[in-house]
Amino acid sequence: MSETAPPLINLEDVTLAFTGTSVLEKVSFSVSRGEVVTLIGPNGAGKSTVMKIALGLLVPDQGRVERMPGITIGYMPQKIQIEDILPLTVHQFMMLRPGTTEAQARDVMKLVRISHVAKHPVQRVSGGEMQRVLMARALLGRPDLIVLDEPVQGIDITGQEELYRLIGRIRDDINCGVLMISHDLHMVMAGTDKVVCLNRHICCSGTPETVQHDPEYHALLGHPVEGAALYTHHHDHHHDSHGNVVGGDHGKGCHHD
Numbered sequence: 157m158s159e160t161a162p163p164l165i166n167l168e169d170v171t172l173a174f175t176g177t178s179v180l181e182k183v184s185f186s187v188s189r190g191e192v193v194t195l196i197g198p199n200g201a202g203k204s205t206v207m208k209i210a211l212g213l214l215v216p217d218q219g220r221v222e223r224m225p226g227i228t229i230g231y232m233p234q235k236i237q238i239e240d241i242l243p244l245t246v247h248q249f250m251m252l253r254p255g256t257t258e259a260q261a262r263d264v265m266k267l268v269r270i271s272h273v274a275k276h277p278v279q280r281v282s283g284g285e286m287q288r289v290l291m292a293r294a295l296l297g298r299p300d301l302i303v304l305d306e307p308v309q310g311i312d313i314t315g316q317e318e319l320y321r322l323i324g325r326i327r328d329d330i331n332c333g334v335l336m337i338s339h340d341l342h343m344v345m346a347g348t349d350k351v352v353c354l355n356r357h358i359c360c361s362g363t364p365e366t367v368q369h370d371p372e373y374h375a376l377l378g379h380p381v382e383g384a385a386l387y388t389h390h391h392d393h394h395h396d397s398h399g400n401v402v403g404g405d406h407g408k409g410c411h412h413d
């Protein structure tokens with residue numbers, strides 16, 4: 157990744173309200189080629205909404221979203237409903253995407269190591285294999301950016317570790333950027349370059365090492381870490397259970413990288 161390369165996607169001061177209720181306030185971050193960025197935050201924090209904005213499915217009320225010209229984006233949903241009576245193999249499922257070639261389908265199935273289930277009915281593969289099937293589909297055409305919505309949902313701990321390792325390997329193999337949602341920072345620690353901790357606004361952001369020691373992160377999601385060096389990120393505000401800023405003026409003295 158060149159130091160001077162512009163980011164694949166850049167969100168700046170993105171603000172959005174649904175029917176008068178604020179959902180995102182001045183959210184800014186970027187994803188560059190070769191970088192894994194993980195959005196973390198409690199239920200209702202706005203993570204999926206940020207993803208939809210990144211994908212261009214939602215337009216913010218205020219702020220800017222810049223995408224690299226000509227960017228291709230692959231999206232992996234949390235899960236997908238496939239009719240049980242539909243006879244569909246994993247390979248045929250890959251080919252459903254318009255314009256997909258046999259070579260592309262083979263390539264992505266090999267990348268995520270599901271070639272051995274290519275001829276299996278897609279409804280019958282295991283939970284872990286299904287996540288890989290969805291990931292393979294997101295990788296068709298080797299996009300510049302892949303967006304993963306809680307890729308490890310429903311997967312056991314060993315499977316989660318494997319899947320996160322796989323995401324890191326794919327990033328290296330195809331040199332894409334990765335934007336994903338996760339609920340468990342500790343599972344993604346090793347494979348993530350940047351963590352964005354969201355609770356309607358960005359509470360803290362930075363490397364996993366810095367974020368895991370941030371008091372704001374602890375207040376939001378727990379997970380105290382033994383022997384942690386103190387991270388010097390200062391906040392002058394608190395949140396209520398809905399993420400509203402109380403007792404302080406957010407922004408003043410609140411620095412994010």
Ligand SMILES: Nc1ncnc2c1ncn2[C@@H]1O[C@H](COP(=O)(O)OP(=O)(O)OP(=O)(O)O)[C@@H](O)[C@H]1O
Binds near residue numbers: 200
């Ligand atoms: N289309 C919509 N209309 C109204 N409110 C919405 C809409 N979409 C999302 N919201 C609200 O916006 C807030 C953020 O939702 P979002 O799905 O982005 O959160 P999340 O962080 O992804 O949550 P979770 O971890 O539970 O999936 C929630 O309060 C949700 O109810």
